[in-house]
Amino acid sequence: MRGFASPGESDREKRQAGARALLVLLFLLLSGQLFYLQILKGDHYLELADENRVRPSLIRAARGVIYDRNGKVIARDRAASKIVLNPAYGADSTNVRFLSSLLRADEATIWEKIDWAKSKGLMAIIDHDASFAQVSRVEEQRDKLRGVTRRLSLRRRYLPGGAVAHVVGYVAEVLEAEIGGEYPYERGDLIGRAGLERRYESLLRGKNGLEFIQVDAVGRELGPLPERSAIPAIPGRDLKVTIDLDLQELAWDLLGSDRAGAVVALDPRRGDVLALVSRPTFDPNLLVGGVGHEFWEALNSDSLFPLLNRPIQCTFPPGSVFKLAVAAAGLEEGIIVPGRKAVTCTGAFRFGDRVHKCWKRRGHGSVDLYKSIVESCDVFYYQLGLSLGLERMGSWAHRLGFAAKTGIDLFHEKAGLFPSASWYNRNYGRYGWSRGVNVNLAIGQGEVLVTPLQIARFIGAIGNNGIMFIPHIGVESFDRSTERRMVFWEPQGKKLPLSEKTIRLLQHALLGVVEDEHGTGKRARIPGVHVAGKTGTAQNPHGDDHAWFVAYAPAEDPVISVCVLVERGGHGGSTAAPIAREILHLWLKKEGLLPESDAVRETSRDA
Amino acid sequence: MRDLDGPMIIGVLLLCGIGLIMVHSTTGGSGSDTSDLVVSQLIRIAFGLVALLFLSRPSLRFWQVIAYPAYSVTLIILALVLAVGETRGGAIRWITLGPLLLQPSELAKVTTPLVLAVFLSGRSRESTWRILGLSALIVGLPLFFILFQPDLGTAMVLAPVAIVMLWWAEVPLLTLFSLMTPLLSMICAFSLVSWSGLMIVVVVVLRRAGAGFSRFATVIVSCIATGLLTPYVWELLEEYQKKRILTFLNPGLDPRGSGWNVIQSKIAVGSGKIFGKGLMHGTQKGLAFLPEQHTDFIFSVIGEEFGWVGTHLVLGLFFLILWRGIAISGICRSPFARVLVLGYTVIIAVEVVVNVGMTIGLLPVTGLPLPFVSYGGSHIIAALAMIGIVQSLKRNWKETS
Structure with a gap:
């Protein structure tokens, strides 16, 4: 025999037993972890898997329309496209730079919004009311963007603008303190802050629905989950006023x-x-959803008090x-x-x-x-x-x-x-x-x-x-869902x-x-x-x-x-x-x- | 055909079959290129099986003669890859040979143990240190190229294979242990507590094994040296490698970044529970949660769709193959065959443990495929080739040289 000095049979046996033991040990380790994951923690991970792919998503209820005495529209919700970024997926410089180039928006401003949302644990709303061009550019590059979604949102529109500002008032997003508990609001809901919008808040406000959205690994929405039907939103009641x-x-x-x-x-x-x-006066449309700090300051510090x-x-x-x-x-x-x-x-x-x-x-x-x-x-x-x-x-x-x-x-x-x-x-x-x-x-x-x-x-x-x-x-x-008209005021x-x-x-x-x-x-x-x-x-x-x-x-x-x-x-x-x-x-x-x-x-x- | 090892071949065939089914499951359902992937996987398996049959024929002598030329060719190709290779997923690992896309590191997995076995079976009279040095050179050359690609996974396979082969070739365990301590010192160098703990273990082991003063001193000094050097070397690592190592140590660090793979894979495996969600019904997989699910993370999909039963069926088949590998190594009379069979067995074992360990969160994400099962060309052909050579060695088990 060339090579090895005639190895002792027992030595060889020992090594073989050692190798077998090592193999068994390694496989037991794997099996042990699998037992832990699949048997002991199986339910937990199943839950995680379900949460992973399903995101409950609000269907915002439309607010009631406000009509004048002749049926002309004073205030109504209009469908708008919101560009939303999930900071958990998309908050990195390349992604944000790309998004800013698509939206033709300032990168620093976007970062401000992301940082704010991050600190609150919220989705960052990059654009409340994106234009058609912006939306189509974002949609085109959807696969290259991470954590960016377009959401249809409702935006309050006051057609006569400043002419009705004081009487109709305006809506704004609810404050953190008004969410949950006794309040019927959810984050991002609009609430009447002044004028008729505030006075008739309970009448104009609708009831949000819920749908279940599938999402993929990078946070892109894939559409509603087929096996769980959505709870439809109930729109708020329309209001007819005496204003001409x-x-x-x-x-x-x-x-x-x-x-x-x-x-x-x-x-x-x-x-x-x-x-x-x-x-x-002021343009109530500018106060709807995410008004800039400077705008508020200007309104409040004006010596003529336009908000009065x-x-x-x-x-x-x-x-x-x-x-x-x-x-x-x-x-x-x-x-x-x-x-x-x-x-x-x-x-x-x-x-x-x-x-x-x-x-x-x-x-x-x-x-x-x-x-x-x-x-x-x-x-x-x-x-x-x-x-x-x-x-x-x-x-x-x-x-x-x-x-x-x-x-x-x-x-x-x-x-x-x-x-x-x-x-x-x-x-x-x-x-x-x-x-x-x-x-x-x-x-x-x-x-x-x-x-x-x-x-x-x-x-x-x-x-x-x-x-x-x-x-x-x-x-x-006027209740659109039940088609019931109600006159609630007699002179x-x-x-x-x-x-x-x-x-x-x-x-x-x-x-x-x-x-x-x-x-x-x-x-x-x-x-x-x-x-x-x-x-x-x-x-x-x-x-x-x-x-x-x-x-x-x-x-x-x-x-x-x-x-x-x-x-x-x-x-x-x-x-x-x-x-x-x-x-x-x-x-x-x-x-x-x-x-x-x-x-x-x-x-x-x-x- | 009857010279083949029945249990081993059956295990291999079943695993290949499971692989095909899983590749179909992960890519199936919607796209039209689905069947393409299954078909190309099938072609590679068929090609690999033909290679297996072909390679099971030669005599022992053939392997000894061809070892060095094959090794040289491997080195040349590895060097070529660095020059003209194609980049995929951040690393240059591929070379185009006509229509075939070849991953030369897979070739190195086959030829390096071959040469090492030839070398070790002819050098028993030389000093242990000389054997160790030359072995390190044999493994180190391809390792160098592979690390440069960079392909951490394949590099990780070759190192333990070399150590086990040396052990099998009767290099004393204490020597191997002494050699490994600097490596361990490197791993532990990032935390003073773990490093101190390691040093205590090293001292105790060396004392109990009765190591001489010179060995004692060498080991301790090299441990200290590597422990000091490591933080410096760390800075030289690629960003993604650092990230991977770090997130392995703490996957919660970045749940949407590198830790993502591990967390999602664990969720997939865990959510399969005992019997799984059924073929094609994995939700993790169905929603493209798992990255590289038909290649590196195919075991997660098995876990999700077939549960504990599925994962243990696969592990059982691997265990059968590896167990047979050790057994075949044991019956061979020639030291060359013994060492080589074990070497190949260890390669497959390491790949299985590293890949499965990665998908269930026990080991870092290294990008090693699951042998026979993962989608991919080179690694399947390489694994089947190794099984083929093992058959050839088993057929000639009586030969002594």
């Missing part, structure tokens, strides 16, 4: 983009809010408009006796050591109630205010609906203020004020504060023979404690404001129809006067009452009245209350 979009947009245009102000138009017979406009819904959330001194309420009080209290020329206006009124001027320096001469309203004489009301006193004026202000919320179906309505003696004591001290405040309050200056909505409602009530309705916007819901009116006579006198005077040749509201005249109104110019301690104009038409049987407030607009008669006129004109035309020939003449003149 044409009127709303007209009022919005008339106020103009460079002015701050408010317009309220009501149907005095029902309390329907026909238009509720606030300037300056001025008709209900801002209070102003009513100025001469308030004279109506004081006049009503004077009539009811028997201080004004109709037909008697009670006051002589010399252009100034001395009370104590102060001289209160009338707006007309030369004075109005002999002034009765009619003239006091038509020509808006201040001196008449200085005396009336003193005669009435603080308590009686306050009591009538409250009885006529001031210094209290109107009950409109929007949140954050302001009540306004009519100061009482205790209010003065509290704010100015026991001896810090005098009876002289009555002089100012009687012409709507000083501490009295009202909202444009209160004024519109009040003037409407006068025109409506003293019956005042609660202003209301939402009236009807609620109450009679103001004013006598028939008082109302007739006020109505007559209001008509004179517009139709009388000496009237301050002549610019609100509409040929062929009688318009009743009242101008107001409220002193503004911060700058130019606020211009008020309130009106209703037709004077005999009003179908609309309107209140126009232009902040720092100067004289109500010159700034606010023409706006009110256009609004009344459009509505009367829509209601068929404009004589045909006049309508033709009007349009030709416009052109």
Whole structure:
């Protein structure tokens, strides 16, 4: 035998036994691990395998559509493409660079979104509303991207944009604190944050469904799992509101983009809010889903507060408009006796050591109630205010609906203020004020504060023979899944404690404001129809006067009452009245209350 | 035909059959190129089986004569691969020979043990150190080329094969142990605790085996040297290799990265439970969760679709083949045949253990196929060729030289 030194048979046996033992040992190790994986932990791994390939995926319920009184769409959900990245799969530089080149988006911005989502353990939404071109580029390169999915999402769209911003409000994604527990929300759901969207949240909100999506190893969705059927989403109910979009947009245009102000138009017979406009405004579409930090900052730091819904959330001194309420009080209290020329206006009124001027320096001469309203004489009301006193004026202000919320179906309505003696004591001290405040309050200056909505409602009530309705916007819901229509609001009116006579006198005077040749509201005249109104110019301690104009038409049987407030607009008669006129004109035309020939003449003149 | 080892051949045929079924299962269902993969696998198996029959014919002498020329050719091809090879999956392992895509490292698996067996069976009178040195050269040359491709898997197979063959060729165990300690020191070098533990074990073993002072000193010094050098060498490794080694040590490190394969493979195997989900019903596999499922991770699919029963059937067949390999090695009279049969047995054993160990999370992901079963050309033909040579050696078991 060449080679090995004749190996001992036993040595060879030993090595062979050793080799066999080693083989058995190795295979036992493998078998042991297999026993552990497949027998002991089999159920656990089976569960993991199921989780692995199935991802429950929400089917977002569409929010209800908001329609105006004629069925025009104000707000509706629109299908949008979201580009979503799962940070667990796709958060690496090559992938992100590739994605950014496909989306033509800034790489750093994408990383910001990924890092944020990562820190929250969420999917990163790279683009909320990707364009068709972006989507098709991403879809084309789907196989080369990791963890990137296109999701169909619903995006709230406010078609009239800024014109309806304040009344409709806007939606935003729910906050972390609003998820789970008592809240019916899931992450990424939209919630109404302002306006009708917030007020009718429970009605507009739908119920999300659930589907089971298969995914592959790199997080790409493969489609729904065939063996588990989806739970369909239930869309939210549609909401029909009293707003007339044409009127709303007209009022919005008339106020103009460079002015701050408010317009309220009501149907005095029902309390329907026909238009509720606030300037300056914002585009609610830009607030939907993922608004930039800077945008919010800009909105909040704007000195004109564009987020405020001025008709209900801002209070102003009513100025001469308030004279109506004081006049009503004077009539009811028997201080004004109709037909008697009670006051002589010399252009100034001395009370104590102060001289209160009338707006007309030369004075109005002999002034009765009619003239006091038509020509808006201040001196008449200085005396009336003193005669009435603080308590009686306050009591009538409250009885006529001031210094209290109107009950409109929007949140954050302001009540306004009519100061009482205790209010003065509290704010100015026991001896810090005098009876002289009555002089100012009687012409709507000083501490009295009202909202444009209160004024519109009040003037409407006068025109409506003293019956005042609660202003209301939402009236009807429609459930798309059950096809059930439900009217959930019936007009609620109450009679103001004013006598028939008082109302007739006020109505007559209001008509004179517009139709009388000496009237301050002549610019609100509409040929062929009688318009009743009242101008107001409220002193503004911060700058130019606020211009008020309130009106209703037709004077005999009003179908609309309107209140126009232009902040720092100067004289109500010159700034606010023409706006009110256009609004009344459009509505009367829509209601068929404009004589045909006049309508033709009007349009030709416009052109 | 009757000279063939029945149990071994039956085991091989069954495994090839299971492989075909699994390749069909992993690639089947939707695509049209499905059948293409099964057909090409079938062609390779057929080709391999013909080779097996052909290689089972020659005499013992033939293998001894052809050993060195075959080895030389292997080295030349390996060198060529580095120059003109095709890159696939980050490594240059392939060379195009006409229509055949050849993986020369597979060729090295066949020829290196052949040469080593010839060498070891003729050198008993030389000093142990000389034998060790030359053996290291024989294994080291192809290993060098293979590591450069880089093909960590094949390199990992050749090293233990050499050690077991040396042991079989009566190199004292203590010597082999001494040789292995620097390697272990290298592995443990990343943690002071494990390295200290290893050193204690080394000292204890050397003392109990009665090692002389010079050996004692050499071993300890080399252990310390490698322990110090390793962190430096680590920096030279390819990024993906580092990553693989790290995630082997802790797969949770990067569950979507390198650890992904291991975790998904464990989920697949585990979710098969006792009887599996049934052929073609694996969900892990069905959704393309498993990477390289018809090649390196085919055992995961077996585990998922046939459960514990399936994995043990496959392991049982391998055990049968390997058991027979050891037995055949035992009956051969010529030292050359004994060492070579064992060498091939060890190659298959290492491949099985490394591949299965990898799919069930016991060993790092190295990219070694499961012999006979995984989809692939070269490795199946190489494995069948080795079985063929073993048949030839068994047929000539009475020959002594």
